[in-house]
Amino acid sequence: MSSHDTEKPHLPPPSLWPIGFAIGIACILAGLVVSWIVAAVGAVIAFVFGFLWIRDITAGVRQPAADVDPEVRRPLRDTGAPPAAQGEAAMPVMSDAEIEAYPRSTFLSLATLGLGGVIGGIITVPVLGFAVLPSFTNQRKPNVDLGPLENFPEGQFIIATYLEDPKVGEVSRRTMFVRNNGLLEDKPSFTMLFSRCVHLGCPVQPNGIIDSEKMKRVGEHNVELTPVLVSNFGCPCHGGQYNTEGNRTAGPPVRALDRAEFSVRDGNLYLGEFYSVGKVEGAGARARIQKYGHAVPGVHVDGIEAWLYPIEVPG
Numbered sequence: 001m002s003s004h005d006t007e008k009p010h011l012p013p014p015s016l017w018p019i020g021f022a023i024g025i026a027c028i029l030a031g032l033v034v035s036w037i038v039a040a041v042g043a044v045i046a047f048v049f050g051f052l053w054i055r056d057i058t059a060g061v062r063q064p065a066a067d068v069d070p071e072v073r074r075p076l077r078d079t080g081a082p083p084a085a086q087g088e089a090a091m092p093v094m095s096d097a098e099i100e101a102y103p104r105s106t107f108l109s110l111a112t113l114g115l116g117g118v119i120g121g122i123i124t125v126p127v128l129g130f131a132v133l134p135s136f137t138n139q140r141k142p143n144v145d146l147g148p149l150e151n152f153p154e155g156q157f158i159i160a161t162y163l164e165d166p167k168v169g170e171v172s173r174r175t176m177f178v179r180n181n182g183l184l185e186d187k188p189s190f191t192m193l194f195s196r197c198v199h200l201g202c203p204v205q206p207n208g209i210i211d212s213e214k215m216k217r218v219g220e221h222n223v224e225l226t227p228v229l230v231s232n233f234g235c236p237c238h239g240g241q242y243n244t245e246g247n248r249t250a251g252p253p254v255r256a257l258d259r260a261e262f263s264v265r266d267g268n269l270y271l272g273e274f275y276s277v278g279k280v281e282g283a284g285a286r287a288r289i290q291k292y293g294h295a296v297p298g299v300h301v302d303g304i305e306a307w308l309y310p311i312e313v314p315g
Contacts, residue, residue, distance in 0.1 A: 160177075196258065207233060209229040211227045244282055274294045279302070
């Protein structure tokens, strides 16, 4: 082995960049479950450390070869090319600059990284698809016609039950507590509270007088509208209590009752997508709602608890 071989090792020196890159990838995967902010931070970390890692590995290719004395330069094996008139065409001989610019160690390192990336992608992409895509696909958006606006007197709660999927039948029946808040800047305002307790998902009941004799049925979703005189709402399972804006007043629930968006078309009230609520300030049409993405019961959506317990609680 020549002195040139001992002075210039074939393997790259140890580096911390792969560790940082792995941390960034882990943050991305965790962020897909926890928060998009965490995923964005992970993407930045992975990009920075990945760039530094590639830059470190390819340093030998990008930098010019160092000058060495002729005495220590590795001699090239030159057996001489056969005359052009004899045998096959002569093969060109690589120069010293070409050999030093593309050493075998760099080629093997890049080839290993490329092959590892391909294998990692083949393994990771299907797993991510099964783990993440169901959260973004096959999500049915509620678009239920609850009937004419005159069925919702201003200032009064109506218990609205409907079939989420009429083809399935009564097993898909859901319940909303709907209140007409009147007009806000010449636009109708409604409070749409979902009846599922945000502790463990039990059905919340209105604490008040239900006028079953005035129940009406409307629409293709078999909507049943029943007037109710509500003082507050309560969960009979574990004692959770909510006021008429859905804020928790007692018991184990971790946030306010979930709500739903609404729209008015051709004089009818339509139920929209669900969302979770941290807290409601004020009341009625002028209530200020802390709105979040729809979360399962038992999951905090605001405060430090949302960071301490970010994973959905198994049902």
